[in-house]
Amino acid sequence: MTDKILLLPIIIPLLGGLLALLTPKKSGALKEGISLIAVLLNLVVTFSLFKSNLYYALPWVGFGLEFSLRLYHFSAFIISASAFFGFLIMFYSVVFMRGKQFLNQFYAYFLITLAFINGAVLADNLVIMLFFWEGSLAALFGLIAIGGKGAFKTATKAFIILGITDLCMMFGIALTGQLAGTLTISNINLPLNLLGSLAFILLMVGAISKAGSMPFHSWIPDAAVDSPLPFMAFMPAALEKLLGIYLLTRISLDLFKLNPHTWISIMLMTIGSITIILAVMMALIQKDYKKLLSYHAISQVGYMILGIGTALPVGIIGGLFHMVNNALYKSCLFLTGGAVEKEAGSTDLAKLGGLRKNMPITFVCFAVAALAISGVPPFNGFFSKELIYDGALERGWIFYLAAIVGSFLTAASFLKLGHAAFLGKISDENKNVKEAPLAMLLPMIVIALTCIIFGVFNILPIKNFIQPILGEARLGGHNFYGLPTNIFLVVVTLIVLAAALLNHLFGVKRYGSGLKAVDHIHYAPGLSWIYNKAEGRFFDPYEIGLNLVNVISRVGYGIDRGIDWIYDKFTVNLTLALTGGIRKLHTGNFSVYLAWSLLGMFFVILFLLRSI
Amino acid sequence: MYSALILKPFFCVLIMNMFLKGWAKKTALWVALLLSVAQIIFAIFPETYHQSSFIYVISNFFKFDLAADNITRVLLLCIGIVFFVTIILAKQMIKDDDRRFNFINLLLIIVSGLNGVVLVTDIFSLYVFLEIVAVGSFVLIAFNKEMLALEGAFKYIILSSVASIMMLTAIALLLLVSGSTSFSAISASLLYSTYNPLIMIAMITFICGLFIKAGLMPFHGWLPDAYTAAPGPVSVLLAGVVTKTVGVYTLMRIVISVFGLYLPIQKILMFVGASSIIFAALAALGQTDFKRMLSFSSISQVGYIVLGLGCGTTLGIAGALFHLFNHTIFKSLLFVNAATVEAQAGTRDMQKLGGLSAKMPITGFSSVLASLSAAGIPPLAGFWSKLIIVIALWLSGNYIYAIIAVMGSVLTLAYFLSLQRMVFFGKLREDLMNIKEGGLGFMIPTVLLAVITVGAGLAFPYLLNTFILPVSSIFGG
């Protein structure tokens, strides 16, 4: 009986979503009420399930496909976290979304996403996981598509990119099932031989694309502009990271035996490093609040992948801790972005500025989150980054370098963002901007406080949530909470942060504005060309793919004409000729028909005699 | 008790003509209708037959050697349904009492013959009953005594008599070998001398005779003329059951339970079936006469049945049988539609028709249903039977024939679409503005057959398990 409780985290949001979809449009606060109750119940259930180990299996279609769910410390942690974010962001959305279009659909997709993500996390069968995984993709499509003009195109883009990567994952699952002989996740433990590596890579593609890593990232900045803002805080910032990194961790730790000696590990670290650098470079030059954040959402994934890719306990713990921290401060940042958008009516940095006085609480929350993401002690980001640096340095200085450069640029870009949005002179039209409503402030405050708590008392999350994931055997008695042990790294970090600050001050002095503080990097010789190309989506794999498809379709068109000719002209004429011929043969003369019959019989007998 | 099926129509004819002629002229129709309903009920629920009845006593007087299994039931059902439809059409289309009385008499004789063909267990008796059906059909084709009808009947007589000669020759040879003409004796004696050239020739001669009767390419010469020239109800009867029973059912029965399946014969069957499918479909594509197109389509569909039969596997035979049933239904429906259109518009020339759907919605819609079923569009009945046949061909390794069957389906769709476009869709012609939907006598058969087409498609899983597959087990075993 108690096992069946595992179905609740899936059923509650799903039911809530369907109810929200069905409520009449003019029912006032009913759908908000339903949605809030659903997320609250979800929160209660997941929290109450925390620390318990449960397994629930329902015989399904057979062929080794049983509907099995497993709750243990890792999945419990992830679903609790997603329930936490879900609750806060729903709370925020109720105010933020008021008066917008497609509210029913928004709440429905929101809750359904939550249900599917819970399902995917809990699933103990690869196929069941895939089912929920794809389901969340469909809901994602819906969530972006309701954003308004141009959103549909972005939604399609996201759908195609993620659809292709999910397809890879599907193959990966098939291959894994073939190799392991079972689809039950907890029973799989494969070596990374040739086929195993292939399966790993296919699964990894699915996982990191969900998390938003390069080169599967390009829909995120577009979605940041087009889709409803709570979606950004909810999906790319928090839940997708949780889900993607969860899967990456599962396949690295449980499904496959990833260790530092495999090339897979190097590959993961490379992907991570490249993602950190490139995405943060793009973030640096953005002139839009949300878009800047969205590039950071990509960049931070790089740290997590880098951390897990080190395949060292310290790196993995760092990566996972970073996942939690990132979900916290990134969603907080997006929420502040939402508050600014709601109150000031724009997220264009050129139109903002000086909001510090008008929106003090928002500014404080932003400051906390920005400091955390930049890795300033004693906020949580600092500790997780230190752990990742530690791991990266052990595996190779180049990865460490990438991470530290990323850190520098992150700090620089947030100095720019903060300066442009909240400091400086306020514009005339923003004079009357007020602080955001309490319902929107509360989630920000809660998250910002959590950032501080997880930083100062990092023993709390690391000891309780993250270290159990690796297990005592892997940890080897080490503990990773508390203050960083490697003084060298701390010193370097502090130097880098100071450099970022100096850089910012230099930029401000030179160009006279916070917004343009990094223009000397933007227009640096060599870099500006690349930036221009990148702004023109020259490097977007999706666009490249589209162009490729265009070329292929041109060629296909030519072939198609030919085939068309075969269908339209050749076949028709041939048929007409045959038909005409056959008609001519039917003269209506019975002796001709008789002759046919007799000849037919003659040949039949001839054939028979030959074949005996 | 099966003899009643043969005796009842015959005695009805006798009694009506000898004693009750004046009275029967009006009521013959209803008597025949009653008989057809009785046959349908018997075919579906054979256990309803009361053994204590008067008819039973009479039946026992005659010592007929008859047998029935599930496949006969399918055929009896087909005969019953088409019989019913034909009578209702006749009521609508033949107004003169005398002529209608004669028509009904001949119809009863043909039904008696058809039931005989289905039920007999002796190859010579089979021949005799085939002749009954043939003679009845000659007369019915020429029923209106138009020039074309007489020509069609004449062609049918000539080719049919050639077929009779072939079959008689074969029967003589088989009698020589086995000393008896009953199915069981022949099949038993054939086991002793397999692959003897003379016996093989006898078999194939008999089968060629049946090819002519069934109208397969290139033995089909009589068929388009006869179908086209015959009056409406007769076309339905001919296309629906006569050629199917006389040609196709007999072929199935003879090949499977008497001769047994030999590889060369299977090859011939499949080749003839495939050539019928393709060439008849191509020929149908170029026709402008409504009924003539339908008759070529009939040849093509019979090709499918023979192809499935030639495949020789249980599944193939089941598919062939199911397609036989489906074809009876949808082709009868199409011929009923053709009769309706001809009666209402006064022409069968498709180039002079167009846009009739607007004025004749039931006819238009039912003909679309029947066409789609014939072309094998799910979920209509024709799809399932064709699917089974194609699967059977594929499983038995006859990939080329499977592909031909699928191609044939495309061609079927092509000519039926052109038919629909020319007759029922498009713009209504000026001179057809006042056209009306056909009378009740057209609509009852139309709706009945359309419902069966759709119902058989939807209830396919049920039919397959309870009706079709058990049939094939009788054969396969």
Added chain:
Amino acid sequence: MFLNIIILVALVLASLWTVMTRSLLRSGIGLALTSVILAIIMFRLASPLAAVFELSVCAGLISVLFVSVISLTQPYSQKEIIERMKLMLVRFRLLPFIILGLGLILLLIKVNFDLILPIPETERNVRNLLWNFRQLDLFGQIIILLAGAFAVVILFKEMRKNVR
């Protein structure tokens, strides 16, 4: 054996004459002749009953019927007959060659007809055989006759009504 072949050739010739001759009357007579030759073959094959039936029904009854009906019709004029004759010759000019060719092909394929035949049954009483074993066939024949009667009614009697 030799005699058999002569009779068979005569049969073929008689039937050809029946089909190809100019006037319907001669055609009817040719039919009777064919039936007579067929009856001779049946006698030689030791089935006198069948031969007697053939002689009395086909050669006798049906020929008389044909001749009497034909004498009622109006024959074609001489010119028409000659034209039809020419047409027929044109139409069937290839027939002999085709038959010869087909025969040759069949001759070339050496077919081995070795059969194990069952021992022929001793002759049974015909009446007994017909009633006890071939009842169904007899019945069928009756139905065919009936159908024939209806054919006459429908195709000829009604035609006369129309003519009138």
